[in-house]
Amino acid sequence: xxxxxxxxxxxxxxxxxxxxxxxxxxxxxxxxxxxxxxxxxxxxxxxxxxxxxxxxxxxxxxxxxxxxxxxxxxxxxxxxxxxxxxxxxxxxxxxxxxxxxxxxxxxxxxxxxxxxxxxxxxxxxxxxxxxxxxxxxxxxxxxxxxxxxxxxxxxxxxxxxxxxxxxxxxxxxxxxxxxxxxxxxxxxxxxxxxxxxxxxxxxxxxxxxxxxxxxxxxxxxxxxxxxxxxxxxxxxxxxxxxxxxxxxxxxxxxxxxxxxxxxxxxxxxxxxxxxxxxxxxxxxxxxxxxxxxxxxxxxxxxxxxxxxxxxxxxxxxxxxxxxxxxxxxxxxxxxxxxxxxxxxxxxxxxxxxxxxxxxxxxxxxxxxxxxxxxxxxxxxxxxxxxxxxxxxxxxxxxxxxxxxxxxxxxxxxxx
Numbered sequence: 001x002x003x004x005x006x007x008x009x010x011x012x013x014x015x016x017x018x019x020x021x022x023x024x025x026x027x028x029x030x031x032x033x034x035x036x037x038x039x040x041x042x043x044x045x046x047x048x049x050x051x052x053x054x055x056x057x058x059x060x061x062x063x064x065x066x067x068x069x070x071x072x073x074x075x076x077x078x079x080x081x082x083x084x085x086x087x088x089x090x091x092x093x094x095x096x097x098x099x100x101x102x103x104x105x106x107x108x109x110x111x112x113x114x115x116x117x118x119x120x121x122x123x124x125x126x127x128x129x130x131x132x133x134x135x136x137x138x139x140x141x142x143x144x145x146x147x148x149x150x151x152x153x154x155x156x157x158x159x160x161x162x163x164x165x166x167x168x169x170x171x172x173x174x175x176x177x178x179x180x181x182x183x184x185x186x187x188x189x190x191x192x193x194x195x196x197x198x199x200x201x202x203x204x205x206x207x208x209x210x211x212x213x214x215x216x217x218x219x220x221x222x223x224x225x226x227x228x229x230x231x232x233x234x235x236x237x238x239x240x241x242x243x244x245x246x247x248x249x250x251x252x253x254x255x256x257x258x259x260x261x262x263x264x265x266x267x268x269x270x271x272x273x274x275x276x277x278x279x280x281x282x283x284x285x286x287x288x289x290x291x292x293x294x295x296x297x298x299x300x301x302x303x304x305x306x307x308x309x310x311x312x313x314x315x316x317x318x319x320x321x322x323x324x325x326x327x328x329x330x331x332x333x334x335x336x337x338x339x340x341x342x343x344x345x346x347x348x349x350x351x352x353x354x355x356x357x358x359x360x361x362x363x364x365x366x367x368x369x370x371x372x373x374x375x376x377x378x379x380x381x382x383x384x385x386x387x388x389x390x391x392x393x394x395x396x397x398x399x400x401x402x403x404x405x406x407x408x409x410x411x412x413x414x415x
Contacts, residue, residue, distance in 0.1 A: 001045055001046070001052075001083075001084065001087050002046045003044075003087070003091035005041065006042040006043060006044050010042075010054075011027070011042040011054055014044075014051050014076065018076040020073075020077075020109045020110060021076055021109070021323045022323050022327075023325075024072050024109070025055075025056055025073040025074060026236075028231050029230075030058070032223070032226045032230055033058045035223075038058040038059065038060050039060070039067075041057040043095075045077075045087060052078070052081065052084050053084050054074075054076045054077075055074030055106070056072055056074060062410070063409075063413075066101065066403065066410075067096075067099060067100055067101050068102055069103070069402075070105045070106075071104060072153075073108065073153070075106060079108075080130070082138070086138055089400065092400075093402060096402045097402055097403065100403075101403070102402060102406055103399055103400060103402055104400040104402060105397060105398070107153050107394070107396065108131065108135075108394070108398075110131050110395045111126070111128060111392055111394060112145075112394060113125065113127050113129065114127070115390065115392065117388065117391065118371065119391040140398035140400050141399045142397075143398065146369075146397075147369035147370050148368050148377070154365060154366035155394045155396055156366065156367045156369035156391065156392070156393055157392045158364040158365070158384040158385070158389055158391055159364065159389055160351070160362040160363075160364065160387055161360060161390075162351070162360050162361070162362055163360045166355065167351075167352050170355065173388050174386060175386040175387075175388070177386055178344065178386035182344045184340075184344075185344055188341075189244055189245070189249040190340055191243060191244070191345075192242050192243075192346060193241055193243070194239060197229065200225060202241060202313055203224070203239055203316045203318065203330075203332070204221050204224060204225075206313070206315075206332035206334060207330065207332040209332070209334070210332035210335075213335060227318075227329075231322070235321075236320060236321045237320050237321065238321065239316070239317075240316065240317050240318075241315075241316050242343070242346050243342075244311070244312040245310065246305045246309075246312065250298060250301045253294055253297055253301065256294055257294050257298070260287055261291070263287055264284065264287040264288070264291065268284065308336075312334075312337055313334060314340055315337075315342035315345075315346055316331070316346075317330065317331040317332075317347075318331075319350050324359060324360060325359060325361035326350055326353070326359055326362050327365055328362075328363065328364050331346070347387065351387070362389075364384040367384065367391070368381065369391075369393065
């Protein structure tokens, strides 16, 4: 076996075909890391000239003289191969020691144990606990089966599998409240379109407002711009906007009003001839109610236009398309328009896109792994759960100390 640096093309070809490859280990994410000031290396192990392990290595300075190394969603390998893991570990320790590496962190993109939609373990489901045990045998320190939103990458995610599902079958499988919300967006005239790079400020401004409103730490604007540029330039990203065009909405309402009035006139004419017809009396009542609803919608549209202008930007989301999955990455909403349920329009648009393009996995990304309804994080999980799917738990984070004495000091300083 041979420890080696890989070319970008070598790594990319291996990563795109590997079952553990995902957007976080993709070259696009490595370019984003470089834009943020990280050093990026691509290393691996070859056996008889064939790659059997590959991983990105990103690093930044720490404690002035050392470097922190991170194998983002690595290693890409068969974790049954202890010979490969042990060989790589010995070689990477020697290499990183020369580079003044303090420690290496790795968070494999490997599911731990099978769970259902409620987060419960599935009896006789898959069990990849051998990955944890093999990593520990090779000298890595497992950081535990954590829950909640920490500072690192998500350990708990929520995914929807779309194999052999058409859009209507998928819609019927959603929870009732989710179906109602999607249908509501249609009735309210909410539309979805892609944003160009020249419109990225719409996304960024809404992200900033949402972060301030919800009290979470916002990423740097340059990070979002870099990530969006990297993934959209090869059509691996979709920056979407859910909006309401009030002029078009009002035109549709006027057209609907005319149709309702015409039908009401026909029914009234029939009632003059057959005044006791229960059928026509009932229909006349329904049409009157629909005309009243239409009038209220027109009045509300006029008020909204007067207050906010002709186009209402309601919600925005960035999706990544990579390694056979769609990933729900970042989202923001305008809280003023929350009753239009625009986030549901964005999700339904992208689920249909995935089905049409034969993408089998729809990754709603992070949840906390806490399934208590009283927990503040439950709302995020409950929103995603409404689309059906399943909870997924990754094996977690591992640490490989390189300069062990300095690492112990570093741990004490961190508290």
